[in-house]
Amino acid sequence: MRLNEQERRTLNGEYGEANRLCLQIEVELGEAYGVERLIPITGAHIDANSYGRVSGEAKLAFAQKIVHAGGKVSVPTTLNPGGRDISRWRKFRIPEEFAAKCELMENAYLKMGAIPTWTCTPYTYGTIPCRGEQIAYAESNAISFANSVLGARTPRYGDFLEVCAAITGRAPYFDLHRDENRFADLWFHVEDPRPYSFSEDLFYSLLGYHIGGICGGQIPVVTGIPAGVNRDSLKNFSAAVASSGGVGLFHIVGVTPEAPDLESVTTGEVREDRNVVTGRQLLGAEEELTGCSPDDIDxxxxxxxxxxxxxxxxxxxxxxxxxxxxxxxxxxxxxxxxxxxxxxxxxxxxxxxxxxxxxxxxxxxxxxxxxxxxxxxxxxxxxxxxxxxxxxxxxxxxxxxxxxxxxxxxxxxxxxxxx
Amino acid sequence: MTEITVPGEFYVEAGCEGEVIKTPDPISFWGGYDPAEGRIIDGRNEACGERVTGKIFLFPEGVGSSTTAAVLLESVRNSTHPLGIVNVRTEPILVTGALIARELYGVEIPIVSIEAAGFEGIDDGDWLKIDPESGSLILRG
Missing domain, CATH: 3.30.499.10 (Aconitase, domain 3)
Incomplete structure (x- = not known):
């Protein structure tokens, strides 16, 4: 990887241990993917701050390591939900010990200088990335939304790499950071939404879920959707397509900013294979997502x-x-x-x-x-x-x-x- | 004994040798994998219920949440992690987890991607060596 003077100095430890460690990880990852250089980013969203039942301890160990090493974020950085409602955790019967762990995590990220948004929808207020802006986002729905709906640029950063990018303000120039990697791989055409309708939020959840399951990690483009899709529907689509699949970017022609038409986001090869989706097919997604009978609920x-x-x-x-x-x-x-x-x-x-x-x-x-x-x-x-x-x-x-x-x-x- | 060599792309340069645990289905570590036990827990995954601890874990690609790295790191913290990972398509999210595991716990988990045809040719229970020297997997049958 080609490094500039400041990056080399960072790796030599001249800007402190946290910067060295974080850049080291980015460089190693970049080299593994054949990345030529790092680019500056102007924002980050961290997911590694959520103290959860499953991986909380590992995340806390990492956060504390960075804090001890003097780590501070160098770009505006928002935070994902944590493990507790900070003011009402008792009402939700969160155990004392668990809340104490959450507090350690919160403090670690506040010490790093991150903004306490504590939300998985950082795109709703405060620090909304612009079209074309290079950012490092974690949290799968936020990644998908930021890339697709806002037109910002971020690969699917996962826990820790987004922290490294937030600290160093640099990111490996690869994947969805680059224009040439933002073309669609698969074309879906919605022919008939019935029994659902284009104005229903649920339709977009099911459509996203269906498409994500087919795409895996590929980029879909969807046609046939009328303009005027509201943000909640797009939020639902983002979350669904990134749950059943590893989708970090989607295009909806006439709706998302990079896809005024099919030609803008596809090559001729993709346009030869149209996958038709109907509302009837989405019943399958609804069924898959419904594992309980219409019985009493709690x-x-x-x-x-x-x-x-x-x-x-x-x-x-x-x-x-x-x-x-x-x-x-x-x-x-x-x-x-x-x-x-x-x-x-x-x-x-x-x-x-x-x-x-x-x-x-x-x-x-x-x-x-x-x-x-x-x-x-x-x-x-x-x-x-x-x-x-x-x-x-x-x-x-x-x-x-x-x-x-x-x-x-x-x-x-x-x-x-x-x- | 026959040996088949499968060339691979190394994302985490390290080696190991062991038994294969394979699933044909993509996996989400978050929600699909229990790091306390090193077990696949996604009911939609063919290998649901199987443990990957101490084995070389083959799955075609990752899906879903960006929490993957943390779940892998937690698995390392609990010593329930797989010896190595082989994919057809390796996500940066997974590689990040392995790189941090090395920094935090000194544990090396090689991660390699191979061609789909090579992936098809390796079965559950096979004996596999991940060999960074030759940049390949060596399958012993």
């Missing part, structure tokens, strides 16, 4: 990725002054920006009055749920429905927000859109 979970103001408004409309049923917990996860807005809008008081619990700063997947006895959950999130059966040992069903709200009120899951 948990309704929205906000994976973190809920938007619009989604809270949909919940409020769906509740229509009804209350969450006895024996059901209705939780919505969001970030502090959205929380403060819905508070000021009066939405928060109303839904709290109905029995909904809203959390910030965190992600259920990191929480120890030992103090709850959840068995069956319903969610609007393909990502949650995909991971919860293994990660949380929860039988899960996917439904749109309206049906999730009705499930919370009645304690029963209605049939899918078809029945």
């Amino acid at each position: 948990l309704v979970l929205l906000g994976c990725p973190h809920a938007s103001v619009r989604e809270f408004q949909m919940v409020l409309a769906g509740l229509a002054e009804k209350k969450v049923a006895d024996g059901v917990e209705f939780w919505i996860q969001t970030n502090r920006g959205v929380y403060s807005w819905i508070e000021e809008m009066g939405i928060l008081d109303e839904i709290k009055g109905a029995g909904v619990k809203v959390s910030t700063d965190s992600c259920l997947f990191n929480w120890p749920l030992d103090n709850w006895e959840f068995e069956r959950a319903v969610t609007n999130s393909a990502k949650f429905a995909h991971y919860a059966p293994n990660e949380l040992d929860l039988a899960t069903a996917i439904r749109d927000i309206d049906r999730c709200v009705r499930a919370a009120v009645t304690g029963e899951i209605e049939g899918s859109g078809l029945e």
Whole structure:
């Protein structure tokens, strides 16, 4: 790899041990992938700060190593959800010891100078990357959204490499950082969305889930979707396509910024093979994401990725002054920006009055749920429905927000859109 | 005894030798792998329930969450990690986990990618050597 003077000095330890270690890892990785040089980045989103049940200790060991070595981020750096709601963790029955570990992790990243966004949707407020901006993002849904919807440039950074990039402000110039790697590999054409519709958020979750399962790590381009897809639908698509597949970038022609037309993002070869998708095929995705019968439920979970103001408004409309049923917990996860807005809008008081619990700063997947006895959950999130059966040992069903709200009120899951 | 040599691309330059545990399905370490036990726990994966600890783990490619590196690192912290990893397509996320494992715990996990045809030719239970000197895998049958 070709290194400039400052990079060489960094590797010699002239800018401290943290910078040396972080650059060393980036250079090793870059050399493994035949990368010629490093480029400057102007933003980062860290995922390695979430203290979770599964890999919290390893992440904490790494964070503390960097802090001890004097590491400070050198670009604006946002943080993913941690393992607890910082102000309401007791209400969610998070054990004291676990909360203490989370605090160690929070402090480590605050010492590094990162911005305490504690959200998986850093693209909703505060530090939104621009089109063409070179960034180092971790968190699969945020990567997919930043690349595809915002048109920023980031490979699928994973835990630790994004920290290294945030500290050094440099990134290996490879993968989705480079224009020539942003062309689509597979073409999907949506012919008929029925029984779903183009205006339904759930349609985009299922479409993303279906396409991700076929793509693996390849880049899809989708045609046939009318303009005007809202951000929640695109968020759902991003999260779903990066759950069933390793998709870091997708194009939707006429919707995402790099794809005004099919020709802009494809070669002739890709255009020869059109994969038709119909709404009927997506029923398969809905079925795959529904592992429990329409029986009694104990948990309704929205906000994976973190809920938007619009989604809270949909919940409020769906509740229509009804209350969450006895024996059901209705939780919505969001970030502090959205929380403060819905508070000021009066939405928060109303839904709290109905029995909904809203959390910030965190992600259920990191929480120890030992103090709850959840068995069956319903969610609007393909990502949650995909991971919860293994990660949380929860039988899960996917439904749109309206049906999730009705499930919370009645304690029963209605049939899918078809029945 | 026959030996078949399969050329590979080394992402983490290290060597090892051991029994193969193979899945034809892509895997997400987060949600699909339990680092406490070194076990595949994704019900959608053909090798669900199998342990990879002390074996050479073959899977075609990674999918899903960017937490992969942390889960691999946690597995190393618990000494439940695979001896080595062989893919058809190796993601940087996975390589990062192995590079940090070396920095933090001094454990070397070679990661190599090979052609799909070579991948097809290696089976569960085979004896495999990952040999960085020759830049290849040596399959003993």
